[in-house]
Amino acid sequence: MRIGLVISGGDSTGINNFIFQIANLANAEIVIFNGGIQGLLENNSQHISYREMLDFSVSSMPIISSGRTDKLLTDNEYKIVVGNLKAKRINTLVMAGGDGSLQFLKVLSGYGVNCFGVGMTIDNDINGSEYTIGFATACEQVLKEVIKLRNTGRGLPNRVFIVELLGARCGELTLQSAIKSNADFALIPECQVPVNDLALKITEKLKVQNSVIILCSEGYTNEYKSGFQGAINTVVPLLEPLINIRIRKTIMGFSLRNGDPTSEEIYQGTSMANEIVRCIRSGMQNKVIVINSNNKPIPIDLISMGHRTVDTNGHYFKLGKELGII
Numbered sequence: 001m002r003i004g005l006v007i008s009g010g011d012s013t014g015i016n017n018f019i020f021q022i023a024n025l026a027n028a029e030i031v032i033f034n035g036g037i038q039g040l041l042e043n044n045s046q047h048i049s050y051r052e053m054l055d056f057s058v059s060s061m062p063i064i065s066s067g068r069t070d071k072l073l074t075d076n077e078y079k080i081v082v083g084n085l086k087a088k089r090i091n092t093l094v095m096a097g098g099d100g101s102l103q104f105l106k107v108l109s110g111y112g113v114n115c116f117g118v119g120m121t122i123d124n125d126i127n128g129s130e131y132t133i134g135f136a137t138a139c140e141q142v143l144k145e146v147i148k149l150r151n152t153g154r155g156l157p158n159r160v161f162i163v164e165l166l167g168a169r170c171g172e173l174t175l176q177s178a179i180k181s182n183a184d185f186a187l188i189p190e191c192q193v194p195v196n197d198l199a200l201k202i203t204e205k206l207k208v209q210n211s212v213i214i215l216c217s218e219g220y221t222n223e224y225k226s227g228f229q230g231a232i233n234t235v236v237p238l239l240e241p242l243i244n245i246r247i248r249k250t251i252m253g254f255s256l257r258n259g260d261p262t263s264e265e266i267y268q269g270t271s272m273a274n275e276i277v278r279c280i281r282s283g284m285q286n287k288v289i290v291i292n293s294n295n296k297p298i299p300i301d302l303i304s305m306g307h308r309t310v311d312t313n314g315h316y317f318k319l320g321k322e323l324g325i326i
Helices: 015-026 036-041 050-055 075-087 099-109 135-155 172-181 195-205 231-243 253-257 263-281 315-323
Strands: 002-007 029-033 045-047 092-097 114-119 159-165 185-187 211-217 247-251 287-291 297-301
Touching: 002 015, 002 036, 015 029, 015 050, 015 092, 015 263, 029 036, 036 075, 036 099, 075 099, 092 099, 099 114, 114 263, 135 159, 135 172, 135 211, 135 253, 135 263, 159 172, 159 231, 172 185, 172 211, 172 315, 185 195, 195 211, 195 231, 211 231, 231 247, 263 287, 263 297
Parallel strands: 002 029, 002 092, 092 114, 114 287, 159 211, 159 247, 185 211
Antiparallel strands: 029 045, 287 297
C-alpha cells in the first residue's frame, strides 16, 4: 500500500509522529508532498524511509513542509492532482490542516481519490473536534513562558505582564493555556472584560502576590485579520493609566508553532493515525477524523467543517470562570 501525505496551512509540531504512525500501523510506504495543495499540483513529492520517520517522530524538526493558498483549483488542476497521485500508485491521500484543507479534500474525493483528513492547527478551532494536532505543544510553550515570567516577577515584585498568543478569532489556546499555566487572566474574543473591571482585579491581586500575568488572544480586540499581531498594543494603553504600573509586553507569535512535542501530542497523533488506518482497512472512504468530547477519535463524512470558538457552556469556560481567569 502507498499512502500520500500532505499538510496545509499553518505548520504544527507533532505532525512527524502522526506521519510515522500512519506508516507504522498501516505497514505502508509513505509519499510526502511538500508545499501543501500547491505541492500536490506541482508533484513536489519525496519518499521517506521508515528509519527516518522513526528517528524524527518525536523531534520538533519538521520532515514535511506546509503551504498556504487562497486560490481555488480549477477542474483541470484537480485532474492534474489526480494524475500525479495515480502516477505514483497512491491508494489513499491523507491531509492534515484546517477547514480550507478539508474543503479541498471534499472536492478532490469527487474525482475518485480516497481522502482522509485530520485537524492540524494550534488554534484548536476546527468545528466538531475537541483537539487538533499542535495544540498540546502550543499550550506547553505558553506554560514555559509563564513560568519564566512568574520567576522574574518574584525576583522584582509588583510586575504586570501581558502575553499575546495566536488563535485567530478563537480563544481556545489562550483560555486553556491560562488554566494549565496558572496565569491570572485570559482575554479571549468570546468574553470581553471591561477595562475598569480588569484594572481593579489586577490591583487586588497585586496585594497578595508578586506578579500578575495576563494572556491575551490575538483576536481579543476585534482587530484581527490574517497575519495581524498587536492586540496587546491596544489593550495596554487603556489599562496602564488605571493601574499606574508599566505593563511588560510579550508577543509569542509563531514560536508557538514549534517545540518538542508533548506526551499528549504524541498520544493524540497516534490515536488519530490509528483510526485512519482502521478506517482504511475496513474499507471506509473519504472521512475526517475528529476527537469527540470523550477524547476518542471518530470518523465522520468528509465535509466542510468550519471554524469554532470557545464553548461558553463548556468545561474550560466554566472552570475559567470559577478560577477568575475570565
